Amino acid sequence: MKTAGVVGAGIGGIAAAIRLAVKGYRVEVFEGNSYPGGKLSSFEINGYRFDAGPSLFTMPQLVDDLFRLAGKNPTDYFQYQKLPETCRYFYEDGTRFTADAEPALLAKTIEKYLGEPAEQVLAHLRDSAVKYEVTEKLFLHRSLHKVGTYFNRDALKGYLNLGKLDAFRSMNQANSSRFTDPRAVQLFNRYATYNGSDPYQTPATMNIIPHLEYNIGAFFPKGGMVAITNSLVKLAEDLGVTFHYTSPVEKLLIDGKRISGVQVKGEALSYDIVISNMDVVNTFRKLLPDARQPERILRQPKSSSALIFYWGVKKQFPELGLHNIFFSKDYATEFHHIFQQKTIHHDPTVYINITAKYEPNDAPAGGENWFVMVNAPANDGQDWGTLIAETRQNILTKISRQLGENIETLIEAEDVLDPRLIESRTSSSQGALYGNSSNNRFAAFLRHANFSRQFNNLYFVGGSVHPGGGVPLCLLSAKIATEMVK
Numbered sequence: 001m002k003t004a005g006v007v008g009a010g011i012g013g014i015a016a017a018i019r020l021a022v023k024g025y026r027v028e029v030f031e032g033n034s035y036p037g038g039k040l041s042s043f044e045i046n047g048y049r050f051d052a053g054p055s056l057f058t059m060p061q062l063v064d065d066l067f068r069l070a071g072k073n074p075t076d077y078f079q080y081q082k083l084p085e086t087c088r089y090f091y092e093d094g095t096r097f098t099a100d101a102e103p104a105l106l107a108k109t110i111e112k113y114l115g116e117p118a119e120q121v122l123a124h125l126r127d128s129a130v131k132y133e134v135t136e137k138l139f140l141h142r143s144l145h146k147v148g149t150y151f152n153r154d155a156l157k158g159y160l161n162l163g164k165l166d167a168f169r170s171m172n173q174a175n176s177s178r179f180t181d182p183r184a185v186q187l188f189n190r191y192a193t194y195n196g197s198d199p200y201q202t203p204a205t206m207n208i209i210p211h212l213e214y215n216i217g218a219f220f221p222k223g224g225m226v227a228i229t230n231s232l233v234k235l236a237e238d239l240g241v242t243f244h245y246t247s248p249v250e251k252l253l254i255d256g257k258r259i260s261g262v263q264v265k266g267e268a269l270s271y272d273i274v275i276s277n278m279d280v281v282n283t284f285r286k287l288l289p290d291a292r293q294p295e296r297i298l299r300q301p302k303s304s305s306a307l308i309f310y311w312g313v314k315k316q317f318p319e320l321g322l323h324n325i326f327f328s329k330d331y332a333t334e335f336h337h338i339f340q341q342k343t344i345h346h347d348p349t350v351y352i353n354i355t356a357k358y359e360p361n362d363a364p365a366g367g368e369n370w371f372v373m374v375n376a377p378a379n380d381g382q383d384w385g386t387l388i389a390e391t392r393q394n395i396l397t398k399i400s401r402q403l404g405e406n407i408e409t410l411i412e413a414e415d416v417l418d419p420r421l422i423e424s425r426t427s428s429s430q431g432a433l434y435g436n437s438s439n440n441r442f443a444a445f446l447r448h449a450n451f452s453r454q455f456n457n458l459y460f461v462g463g464s465v466h467p468g469g470g471v472p473l474c475l476l477s478a479k480i481a482t483e484m485v486k
């Protein structure tokens, strides 16, 4: 039986382990933490349960695919529901509305509250769908680093439609030319943050993202986001995969043009193939310091990170939903602070996720579990202590004003996650949420491939490599990498 060693039990590593087990490999996964999931994990304080990282679930079929691939019925392991609304929006001028998940209703709502013709919104979503169609087969399901990707019918179709990707202007330029109301521009510019980009720099190609949320849909897993991790770990174990927790891999062992295995707790363990789910920068810097370092790729600027306050709030707010956004007044200045000044603006856009809206047991009776996040720069050694204290106060002032309630007095449990902690807990370079930034039109080509050119049995999965960060793309990275394994 062939053997595989997987470094890291993030969602990419778990998905790769499942796919290899289905191929007949004996798979062992080594995880530095005492729990699986990396960013996609969960914790509890004083009766309040929190998903630690991701909160928006799109493309659930990619999770289902893994159960089906293994010959199992997905709903025996994992259940989810489609959300009837995507987000509740709050603007500084007092405008507030709920974005319906149904495109036609969303368009009507935007027309009613922002004065933007419904047809413009629908045209935007149609364009988003076209962009997705052009990129899906070419970029998302295949390696960009194999010649075969560029010579097939899908690729040819893609080339003929490359103009539709709108790669030569920024997302903000495209959205400002489509919409007249700055609040509508802000709403659609926000999708750049779904892969940690700056809407004022990232190409308009990223207008592909609303397609996922509106045309395909946003979902909520029963049991919260961590149910994705837990159900896939269960599937992997049912397939015979072994997970070793609190077992950081210290080194990848080089044997000429092969990786002969991994070193864990000083012990050398041999495998036929090795898959790294550790951030690719740290895989090279820490596990392969003697190998040639692909500097151009490793030195690319990083995506944004995040500052998160987990608040157990002893009151319920019917005006809030599962996903809520309190926009900043000046989006351009906010992003200038994150990407140029590498700090957090005093008026940040605040995202609040409350899973207790769907899972009442996630909070004690009468309370709500608030996951309160602002976009933050990747860790460059900023004075985080000061930034966290100032931002906490700014958030409290902003949302207390908007909700007409002194929020600070309602917080009875609290924890904080900052870019340094994201870095130390998941080994993500600079605590970036999505690996390299996608702020230029060549970004897709400057992510590391899902295989190694130096070592013929080493593969890479997860948010720092092709096709990118976010749960769906990490799942696709596992598909691409393991399909290359002979």
Ligand code: FAD
Residues within 6 Å of the ligand: 007, 008, 009, 010, 011, 012, 013, 030, 031, 032, 033, 036, 037, 038, 039, 040, 052, 053, 054, 055, 056, 057, 058, 247, 248, 249, 250, 277, 278, 279, 306, 308, 422, 425, 426, 427, 428, 433, 434, 461, 462, 463, 464, 469, 470, 471, 472, 474
């Ligand atoms: P990671 O989660 O990065 O985990 C890597 C794992 O490898 C970790 O468990 C780590 O301990 C382990 N590891 C690293 N090095 C070693 C080693 N040497 N030995 C052993 N183990 C090692 N995505 C969405 O789709 N929707 C969202 O709403 C969303 N919001 C987010 C919000 C936040 C705050 C964060 C942090 C992320 C968010 N993301 C979101 C992004 C998403 O969480 C990630 O893209 C995805 O979970 C990354 O998975 P990964 O496979 O790269 O592994």
